[in-house]
Amino acid sequence: MPKDIDAKESGIGAASKRREDIRFLSGTGNYTDDINLNGQAYVHFLRSDVAHGRITSIETAEAAAMPGVLRIFTGADFEGVGSIPCGWQVTDRFGEVMQEPAHPVLAQGKVRHVGDPIAAVVAETAEAARDAAEAIELDIEELPAVVDMKAALAEGAPKVHDDLTSNLCYDWGFVEDNKAAVNAAFEAAAHVTSLELVNNRLVANPMEPRVAVGDFNRATGDSTLYTTSQNPHVIRLLMGAFVLGIPEHKLRVVAPDVGGGFGSKIFHYAEEAFCTFAAKALNRAVKWTSSRSEAFMSDAHGRDHVTKIELALDADNNFTALRTDTLANMGAYLSTFAPSVPTWLHGTLMAGNYKTPLIYVNVKAVFTNTVPVDAYRGAGRPEATFQLERVIDKAALELGVDPIALRRQNFITEFPYATPVAVEYDTGDYVATMDKLEEIADIAGFAARRAESERAGKLRGLGVNCYIEACGIAPSNLVGQLGARAGLYESATVRVNATGGIVVMTGSHSHGQGHETSFPQVIASMIGIDENMVEIEHGDTNNAPMGMGTYGSRSLAVGGSAMVRATEKIIAKAKKIAAHLMEAADADIELKDGQFSVAGTDKSVAWGDVTLAAYVPHNYPLEEIEPGLEETAFYDPSNFTYPSGAYACEVEVDPETGKVSIARFAAADDFGNIVNPMIVDGQVHGGIGQGIGQALLEGCVYDENGQLLSASFMDYAMPRADDVPFYEVDHSCQTPCTHNPLGVKGCGEAGAIGSPPAVVNAVVNALRSAGKDVTHIDMPLSPARVWAAMQG
Amino acid sequence: MYEFEFTRPASVAEAVAALNAEEAQALGGGQTLIPTLKQRLAMPTTLVSLSGVAEMQGIGLQDDGQLVIGGATTHAEVASGAVGTYPALAALAGQIGDPAVRNRGTLGGSLANNDPAACYPAAALGSGATIVTNTREIPADEYFQGMFTTALEEGEIVVSVKFPVPEAANYQKFVQPASRFAMVGVFAARFADGVRVAVTGASEEGVFRWTDAEAALASSFTPDAISALSVDPDGMIGDIHGTKAYRAHLVNVMTRRAVAAAV
Numbered sequence A: 001m002p003k004d005i006d007a008k009e010s011g012i013g014a015a016s017k018r019r020e021d022i023r024f025l026s027g028t029g030n031y032t033d034d035i036n037l038n039g040q041a042y043v044h045f046l047r048s049d050v051a052h053g054r055i056t057s058i059e060t061a062e063a064a065a066m067p068g069v070l071r072i073f074t075g076a077d078f079e080g081v082g083s084i085p086c087g088w089q090v091t092d093r094f095g096e097v098m099q100e101p102a103h104p105v106l107a108q109g110k111v112r113h114v115g116d117p118i119a120a121v122v123a124e125t126a127e128a129a130r131d132a133a134e135a136i137e138l139d140i141e142e143l144p145a146v147v148d149m150k151a152a153l154a155e156g157a158p159k160v161h162d163d164l165t166s167n168l169c170y171d172w173g174f175v176e177d178n179k180a181a182v183n184a185a186f187e188a189a190a191h192v193t194s195l196e197l198v199n200n201r202l203v204a205n206p207m208e209p210r211v212a213v214g215d216f217n218r219a220t221g222d223s224t225l226y227t228t229s230q231n232p233h234v235i236r237l238l239m240g241a242f243v244l245g246i247p248e249h250k251l252r253v254v255a256p257d258v259g260g261g262f263g264s265k266i267f268h269y270a271e272e273a274f275c276t277f278a279a280k281a282l283n284r285a286v287k288w289t290s291s292r293s294e295a296f297m298s299d300a301h302g303r304d305h306v307t308k309i310e311l312a313l314d315a316d317n318n319f320t321a322l323r324t325d326t327l328a329n330m331g332a333y334l335s336t337f338a339p340s341v342p343t344w345l346h347g348t349l350m351a352g353n354y355k356t357p358l359i360y361v362n363v364k365a366v367f368t369n370t371v372p373v374d375a376y377r378g379a380g381r382p383e384a385t386f387q388l389e390r391v392i393d394k395a396a397l398e399l400g401v402d403p404i405a406l407r408r409q410n411f412i413t414e415f416p417y418a419t420p421v422a423v424e425y426d427t428g429d430y431v432a433t434m435d436k437l438e439e440i441a442d443i444a445g446f447a448a449r450r451a452e453s454e455r456a457g458k459l460r461g462l463g464v465n466c467y468i469e470a471c472g473i474a475p476s477n478l479v480g481q482l483g484a485r486a487g488l489y490e491s492a493t494v495r496v497n498a499t500g501g502i503v504v505m506t507g508s509h510s511h512g513q514g515h516e517t518s519f520p521q522v523i524a525s526m527i528g529i530d531e532n533m534v535e536i537e538h539g540d541t542n543n544a545p546m547g548m549g550t551y552g553s554r555s556l557a558v559g560g561s562a563m564v565r566a567t568e569k570i571i572a573k574a575k576k577i578a579a580h581l582m583e584a585a586d587a588d589i590e591l592k593d594g595q596f597s598v599a600g601t602d603k604s605v606a607w608g609d610v611t612l613a614a615y616v617p618h619n620y621p622l623e624e625i626e627p628g629l630e631e632t633a634f635y636d637p638s639n640f641t642y643p644s645g646a647y648a649c650e651v652e653v654d655p656e657t658g659k660v661s662i663a664r665f666a667a668a669d670d671f672g673n674i675v676n677p678m679i680v681d682g683q684v685h686g687g688i689g690q691g692i693g694q695a696l697l698e699g700c701v702y703d704e705n706g707q708l709l710s711a712s713f714m715d716y717a718m719p720r721a722d723d724v725p726f727y728e729v730d731h732s733c734q735t736p737c738t739h740n741p742l743g744v745k746g747c748g749e750a751g752a753i754g755s756p757p758a759v760v761n762a763v764v765n766a767l768r769s770a771g772k773d774v775t776h777i778d779m780p781l782s783p784a785r786v787w788a789a790m791q792g
Numbered sequence B: 001m002y003e004f005e006f007t008r009p010a011s012v013a014e015a016v017a018a019l020n021a022e023e024a025q026a027l028g029g030g031q032t033l034i035p036t037l038k039q040r041l042a043m044p045t046t047l048v049s050l051s052g053v054a055e056m057q058g059i060g061l062q063d064d065g066q067l068v069i070g071g072a073t074t075h076a077e078v079a080s081g082a083v084g085t086y087p088a089l090a091a092l093a094g095q096i097g098d099p100a101v102r103n104r105g106t107l108g109g110s111l112a113n114n115d116p117a118a119c120y121p122a123a124a125l126g127s128g129a130t131i132v133t134n135t136r137e138i139p140a141d142e143y144f145q146g147m148f149t150t151a152l153e154e155g156e157i158v159v160s161v162k163f164p165v166p167e168a169a170n171y172q173k174f175v176q177p178a179s180r181f182a183m184v185g186v187f188a189a190r191f192a193d194g195v196r197v198a199v200t201g202a203s204e205e206g207v208f209r210w211t212d213a214e215a216a217l218a219s220s221f222t223p224d225a226i227s228a229l230s231v232d233p234d235g236m237i238g239d240i241h242g243t244k245a246y247r248a249h250l251v252n253v254m255t256r257r258a259v260a261a262a263v
């Protein structure tokens, strides 16, 4: 696909403007908080202000008598109700399944993190609910909290869950059978580089906080939940089947416009179940809108790994083995996909772009008295990339070799490539992306730029790294073996209307990704019609037959593929109708530019003639085919997709204060085929912004008692426009995916995966240029930390 | 937020009267108070907005050369209105928060609040300003009494502030990465009769004068004059954004930079 984004005007490859942005930017979007139902009541959650404690009494009578209060719910009201389920069951290295604690909608007996909901007041107004919540008399016997993961695993540590044997969720080894061979390779190594590092805990902080509106129709007995979700069908399944016992046909879940998710809106949350439950109990719509403060202590957090990684090299600097030991924080409960993140989304990526033959990954997942931790943009893959790309840079330092050359020397160059960590890369060209990176980042010009910075009293550093990710999540039979409790296909229904316009109902969900623009481009290209004739509907379980939602850079690769399959069925049927209209054989019909023609003749009918015939079947082969033109397809990928790339960051460090500024950032990605290059650029920009946020600014910090210190934007630093540079982004290296019909790989997470190591590598490089013996600094690289590192 | 009454008096006298009521509280730009109310951390029965008090608005030069700024003057107005008369002060105001904060937040509100990381306290103390209230004039040296504590009595209003204009001055702000308040902010001012250096953000006692530096700079107003000086890390703030030692270090760096920029 050409780099020139204006090269095509429409269809696949065109930089079509994002049509949804008009409503997002003009205040006419329909977000969940914009939904207000007749007779709606409001809920306020009373949340724990201690990290760990036993509820000795809750006295609600006085509060319940306050003006406007409809009812106060506590854990006791949810005794017969299911537990918030976990969607993934990991089997540990001894063949045992993980420890899986109950997760009640409202705390029962104990509170386990600051923010754990204890009681819920439903009232006529949000203020009345909050007033009454303050009047609830609550006694909590505070218990010692476990916050640090090592301490949580220590003998005799306080247990987060009394009914579990310890705070260890699982001890996972991957690939367990490789362990002995890996250890032997370390024995034989000419050089071993080892590094201990922290992958900092993050709060996603989408612009739109979470909202849920539960509704109940007494006439039909149907429940509806409007919610800020990346996957309404999944919420319908999890909440309906496991928590509330409502069958799918009596439960509708709608996720309308959603203002960003970044993973945090994948999961099924207690507040969703509460609003649905309370709406039925009270026969009133019940609404909850999270405040930003609540979001900090109730949205699932991300990352929070502590890792030791070791890389073995032979005398020629070939990587011979890799060994890692990771503690992964689960928080107080298992969020929907939490167990999969440090395991299957992390261990399977440890080969990176390199032909390291032997790899062993150990992960211990730990319960602590903190908010649950789950997938956050990249989920597992940033953790893998960060440690690998950091240890390689450290090895280059120790060996005195060029870090780019060391990487190139160890690149995988032949595809398909089966890694020692269970996945097979179908395509890739890591040499090409590195070549492209060196060009667009002007690596050759770095020395001159460093000299210029030096003249201004600044230390300049260059950091380069590669990344690989597994996207297009995921082959259902494979993830089933890995512990997923769901399939990860996608569905699409393509409905062609009589006059030729098309509505696609997709199970993918757009919360900023631009599906409403890019999906129509695909169909427009397939049929040869204007993309404005195609409209995307998503986010409603009443539309698409089923949907696994959007995360893991899966929308176009999986959801788009389902749409292609359904459109192929449409075209096949439309050709039959066209054949009938032109009295020709089906096999002779060609479709081009929205015209059906008979091969070798000048006979043709237009797209609209055929679609009209389908719905006004006066001249129609009714005995052979049904009227109408609507098709559904489910697509289950046969493999993951493997986007890859090479990133370069240049930083300037103020040697007196330790303040880091990003001077340049370049990304050379291979996403396979590109449908909308402008949207791809935007996804990469946003991802890099988040990666820079993680590397320099963001850090979620608890004190030793489990109090959240970074509980607002006053203390949790989000990246802002002036924290990031103008990016140099290229995706002209394209090795199309071999197993999906579009040849696409996914681009949503790449930036967040690929950028943190580049930043840290660059800062270490800058400090070393001033003779500082620094080999690593843990993220976020705040001025204080960088300065401390410089002091030795 | 809890419910409250709202009044918008037109004069200082009316405002003072309104503030006499039980649990009444002054409202400046609301940039600190409104978030506090939203978090239900304060429960005033009446908010007395000072935005309609004409005598608390605006910027003017007095005959004695002091710059007088009304207590209800917004940061944005100071940022643009003091450029010609007191550029260091204008620049400081222009670095507070973001445009929305600057368009609402007021000088009087900032000084009354005396947040240990706020910018204006450094300017007032560094300039040797006088805080003029409805009852008296308070020298800056007596006004700031530790984090969130001032000499103001209950119901007392900051009507205006008189700033002596130095020969040279500069404010250097090293931002806390999340809030972008001052992690360390240093206001250095050279007057004909001496030098004042006021430090905000750093100390557990709130804004303070770094007298060692003032003495050294009085004999030589150059960054080098204070290279070897340091503040005691002991009294500095240590938190998730930086240790006491780091803040103590920044005090020196920011002071040198302020002096360099002021010369």
Ligand SMILES: Cc1cc2nc3c(=O)[nH]c(=O)nc-3n(C[C@H](O)[C@H](O)[C@H](O)COP(=O)(O)OP(=O)(O)OC[C@H]3O[C@@H](n4cnc5c(N)ncnc54)[C@H](O)[C@@H]3O)c2cc1C
Binding pocket: B025, B026, B027, B028, B029, B030, B031, B032, B033, B034, B050, B071, B072, B095, B096, B097, B098, B101, B104, B105, B106, B107, B108, B109, B110, B112, B113, B115, B117, B118, B119, B120, B156, B157, B158, B159, B179, B180, B181, B182
């Ligand atoms: C996002 C954000 C960023 C910010 N960044 C900075 C920054 O970088 N640097 C900085 O210095 N500040 C910063 N602030 C604070 C801002 O400057 C506030 O405007 C200021 O602290 C308070 O002024 P106000 O007029 O808004 O006062 P209010 O919030 O209205 O009142 C604050 C307190 O002062 C009292 N009060 C108000 N006016 C008077 C008066 N005239 N006399 C007596 N008492 C009065 C009130 O009763 C209240 O107790 C920031 C604020 C926000 C929201």
